[in-house]
Amino acid sequence: xxxxxxxxxxxxxxxxxxxxxxxxxxxxxxxxxxxxxxxxxxxxxxxxxxxxxxxxxxxxxxxxxxxxxxxxxxxxxxxxxxxxxxxxxxxxxxxxxxxxxxxxxxxxxxxxxxxxxxxxxxxxxxxxxxxxxxxxxxxxxxxxxxxxxxxxxxxxxxxxxxxxxxxxxxxxxxxxxxxxxxxxxxxxxxxxxxxxxxxxxxxxxxxxxxxxxxxxxxxxxxxxxxxxxxxxxxxxxxxxxxxxxxxxxxxxxxxxxxxxxxxxxxxxxxxxxxxxxxx
Amino acid sequence: xxxxxxxxxxxxxxxxxxxxxxxxxxxxxxxxxxxxxxxxxxxxxxxxxxxxxxxxxxxxxxxxxxxxxxxxxxxxxxxxxxxxxxxxxxxxxxxxxxxxxxxxxxxxxxxxxxxxxxxxxxxxxxxxxxxxxxxxxxxxxxxxxxxxxxxxxxxxxxxxxxxxxxxxxxxxxxxxxxxxxxxxxxxxxxxxxxxxxxxxxxxxxxxxxxxxxxxxxxxxxxxxxxxxxxxxxxxxxxxxxxxxxxxxxxxxxxxxxxxxxx
Amino acid sequence: xxxxxxxxxxxxxxxxxxxxxxxxxxxxxxxxxxxxxxxxxxxxxxxxxxxxxxxxxxxxxxxxxxxxxxxxxxxxxxxxxxxxxxxxxxxxxxxxxxxxxxxxxxxxxxxxxxxxxxxxxxxxxxxxxxxxxxxxxxxxxxxxxxxxxxxxxxxxxxxxxxxxxxxxxxxxxxxxxxxxxxxxxxxxxxxxxxxxxxxxxxxxxxxxxxxxxxxxxxxxxxxxxxxxxxxxxxxxxxxxxxxxxxxxxxxxxxxxxxxxxxxxxxxxxxxxxxxxxxxxxxxxxxxxxxxxxxxxxxxxxxxxxxx
Numbered sequence: 050x051x052x053x054x055x056x057x058x059x060x061x062x063x064x065x066x067x068x069x070x071x072x073x074x075x076x077x078x079x080x081x082x083x084x085x086x087x088x089x090x091x092x093x094x095x096x097x098x099x100x101x102x103x104x105x106x107x108x109x110x111x112x113x114x115x116x117x118x119x120x121x122x123x124x125x126x127x128x129x130x131x132x133x134x135x136x137x138x139x140x141x142x143x144x145x146x147x148x149x150x151x152x153x154x155x156x157x158x159x160x161x162x163x164x165x166x167x168x169x170x171x172x173x174x175x176x177x178x179x180x181x182x183x184x185x186x187x188x189x190x191x192x193x194x195x196x197x198x199x200x201x202x203x204x205x206x207x208x209x210x211x212x213x214x215x216x217x218x219x220x221x222x223x224x225x226x227x228x229x230x231x232x233x234x235x236x237x238x239x240x241x242x243x244x245x246x247x248x249x250x251x252x253x254x255x256x257x258x259x260x261x262x263x264x265x266x267x268x269x270x271x272x273x274x275x276x277x278x279x280x281x282x283x284x285x286x287x288x289x290x291x292x293x294x295x296x297x298x299x300x301x302x303x304x305x306x307x308x309x310x311x312x313x314x315x316x317x318x319x320x321x322x323x324x325x326x327x328x
Numbered sequence: 329x330x331x332x333x334x335x336x337x338x339x340x341x342x343x344x345x346x347x348x349x350x351x352x353x354x355x356x357x358x359x360x361x362x363x364x365x366x367x368x369x370x371x372x373x374x375x376x377x378x379x380x381x382x383x384x385x386x387x388x389x390x391x392x393x394x395x396x397x398x399x400x401x402x403x404x405x406x407x408x409x410x411x412x413x414x415x416x417x418x419x420x421x422x423x424x425x426x427x428x429x430x431x432x433x434x435x436x437x438x439x440x441x442x443x444x445x446x447x448x449x450x451x452x453x454x455x456x457x458x459x460x461x462x463x464x465x466x467x468x469x470x471x472x473x474x475x476x477x478x479x480x481x482x483x484x485x486x487x488x489x490x491x492x493x494x495x496x497x498x499x500x501x502x503x504x505x506x507x508x509x510x511x512x513x514x515x516x517x518x519x520x521x522x523x524x525x526x527x528x529x530x531x532x533x534x535x536x537x538x539x540x541x542x543x544x545x546x547x548x549x550x551x552x553x554x555x556x557x558x559x560x561x562x563x564x565x566x567x568x569x570x571x572x573x574x575x576x577x578x579x580x581x582x583x584x585x586x587x588x589x590x
Numbered sequence: 591x592x593x594x595x596x597x598x599x600x601x602x603x604x605x606x607x608x609x610x611x612x613x614x615x616x617x618x619x620x621x622x623x624x625x626x627x628x629x630x631x632x633x634x635x636x637x638x639x640x641x642x643x644x645x646x647x648x649x650x651x652x653x654x655x656x657x658x659x660x661x662x663x664x665x666x667x668x669x670x671x672x673x674x675x676x677x678x679x680x681x682x683x684x685x686x687x688x689x690x691x692x693x694x695x696x697x698x699x700x701x702x703x704x705x706x707x708x709x710x711x712x713x714x715x716x717x718x719x720x721x722x723x724x725x726x727x728x729x730x731x732x733x734x735x736x737x738x739x740x741x742x743x744x745x746x747x748x749x750x751x752x753x754x755x756x757x758x759x760x761x762x763x764x765x766x767x768x769x770x771x772x773x774x775x776x777x778x779x780x781x782x783x784x785x786x787x788x789x790x791x792x793x794x795x796x797x798x799x800x801x802x803x804x805x806x807x808x809x810x811x812x813x814x815x816x817x818x819x820x821x822x823x824x825x826x827x828x829x830x831x832x833x834x835x836x837x838x839x840x841x842x843x844x845x846x847x848x849x850x851x852x853x854x855x856x857x858x859x860x861x862x863x864x865x866x867x868x869x870x871x872x873x874x875x876x877x878x879x880x881x882x883x884x885x886x887x888x889x890x891x892x893x894x895x896x897x
Binding site for chain 2: 610611612613614616617621788789790792793794795796797798799803808811812
């Protein structure tokens with residue numbers, strides 16, 4: 050981790066309160082994010098997305114967020130009011146989600162939505178906003194930005210939609226990006242194109258990136274550092290070059306259970322879930 | 329060109345198209361292949377390649393000319409007689425949509441037995457559950473009380489309860505987490521050995537297909553681009569550029585790569 | 591094979607009884623109890639249910655609950671008396687005890703509501719599921735017939751039928767049923783059309799099931815909740831239509847007490863002796879509201895996403 054910490058998180062807990070049975074979706078999570086790529090990997094239902102949302106103040110009732118420390122660029126997020134969160138989102142921290150079809154407004158043209166984000170956080174001038182929006186569409190390697198500008202979200206292919214969303218989320222020039230399963234609904238060839246786009250932009254702008262995914266190969270090939278989550282907890286933290294030296298049984302089992310094209314096995318290894326991991 | 333016509337699937341110049349607005353979309357165009365008895369044939373492709381449609385056509389779920397699909401050497405029309413239904417069963421992709429939400433596991437497994445008037449249903453159901461690694465405590469549960477992996481096990485049990493000779497699997501593990509996928513793939517491998525099933529396995533995931541299948545067809549935009557044995561695929565010695573592209577892409581993201589374009 | 595440990599996603603999925611049911615009957619019971627519990631948590635729906643149950647109790651036990659007074663005894667010397675201890679709701683223009691008439695009137699209401707439901711739900715389900723399942727010409731024909739019945743305003747059509755058939759509760763039931771079945775056909779067809787596309791239906795087709803088996807045993811149970819919910823919400827309308835018919839002299843005939851007819855009878859004296867028309871009107875209002883609240887609660891309890 051180099052330079053200042055963008056996010057500082059200590060003892061973060063998110064609990065979903067229910068009269069019958071409360072669920073602790075995120076337990077005692079601590080980490081720091083600098084201008085690097087941090088991957089958070091784990092299987093579904095184990096709190097990764099909730100963690101991402103907690104960082105953006107998007108956890109709603111009945112979810113309750115508590116933390117010892119939750120800071121962004123030194124500012125205390127625990128005491129943030131709605132207006133402060135709004136000023137933060139899009140301008141300093143953005144989020145890219147799984148399927149653009151569900152996160153873009155289906156009844157407005159793509160270009161307009163990107164423009165709106167710009168005008169919200171930067172200049173209100175329409176011409177300037179339009180120019181910047183087209184620039185962003187080009188930066189995400191969309192070949193005909195003018196044409197795509199006027200399309201509706203449902204007219205975009207999966208990969209284009211994701212890139213349009215990246216354009217929209219990065220136009221405000223945020224310092225940090227949280228990507229929650231950004232490529233999970235895409236074909237594998239398209240996945241790499243979208244990852245390439247994120248790679249370039251994050252590198253060029255010196256941003257911090259949190260990539261949340263259940264897809265091991267994406268996270269391990271894209272990120273500098275990886276956090277493994279199980280049962281809402283971080284069970285292991287690894288540097289990308291040290292994947293083989295993973296120590297926690299869950300991490301080892303997770304990596305071993307994916308079938309490999311080049312290293313076939315007769316029987317895939319299975320994760321024997323130890324209840325102790327969740328405690 | 330079949331020497332033993334037992335449990336063999338032959339797809340011969342299959343064309344399937346769907347109405348879309350005023351025109352038609354050709355989902356499958358001229359696909360042909362042969363699966364011999366006991367083999368596991370894989371079809372891999374990206375979305376829109378038509379791989380699932382091929383499977384639907386073999387099962388009779390979409391209209392296709394009867395000459396296009398032959399099972400055990402017999403042409404199969406789209407509307408099948410009840411006895412033919414026992415030959416061939418299907419495991420669907422979405423564990424959350426393939427089980428009737430208002431029926432217990434017991435009911436789901438019982439119904440095919442009732443339809444075909446099989447005796448000793450209780451025993452058959454208990455055996456099917458045990459075979460897929462589920463215990464009696466799951467027998468009277470509803471689908472919403474089961475996890476994704478458990479639902480897929482029920483779906484597999486349902487497919488096997490009539491002892492079919494052919495199993496069609498449409499991305500059965502795509503919606504599952506990697507560790508659950510491993511369990512299901514191991515289960516499928518074991519069942520295939522124990523029951524000498526003939527299977528066709530469709531997936532977008534090369535590694536998964538390679539794990540289970542002997543021969544693999546690569547589909548793109550409704551056509552088979554290439555058919556190759558799994559060893560060749562693993563060695564990376566694919567004939568067509570598209571297959572090589574898929575192999576490269578499945579290795580994950582690499583920053584040093586040259587730039588592909590959309 | 592290791593998978594008996596509790597899977598991750600079930601931590602967040604609500605599960606009623608955690609001990610595994612050991613038979614089909616136990617499974618059904620568990621499911622019913624979970625729904626009942628969900629319903630009970632909704633206060634308004636529980637109130638609605640309580641009132642509906644009260645309606646049934648009053649209808650069945652009318653002789654016991656009317657305090658001995660007869661709904662039919664006229665006493666012209668006690669005409670139009672205001673509510674008092676002797677006559678809880680006062681008396682009408684023929685000296686009959688209004689409380690007794692309201693209690694006995696619940697029978698007419700309950701009869702109409704029950705009979706209409708028994709006719710309308712199965713007919714609507716049958717038409718809708720067949721249209722949705724077979725599609726094509728069958729769908730076209732059935733839905734156009736449905737459209738015709740849907741096009742008419744309910745009360746007007748009911749009036750026309752009732753006038754043609756003649757007065758009386760049976761004819762009123764028939765008339766109301768003829769106007770009320772069409773929405774259920776439409777609901778069932780819409781649900782069926784989406785159900786039929788699902789994988790679990792494809793699976794049972796692949797197992798060799800006949801269309802009849804699929805429609806009766808797989809499709810209909812899934813349409814049932816929408817139909818039941820619509821029915822409870824429609825009750826209010828059915829009661830009001832029945833009251834409307836009664837108001838106009840069709841439906842239940844004097845001297846049988848029927849709330850709508852009672853409101854009509856009290857029309858002339860509404861300004862001075864408000865209770866004659868208002869009390870039966872309130873009864874109609876309370877029961878309609880109860881069914882509405884119950885219907886809302888049922889919709890939440892039956893919602894597949896939460897069950």
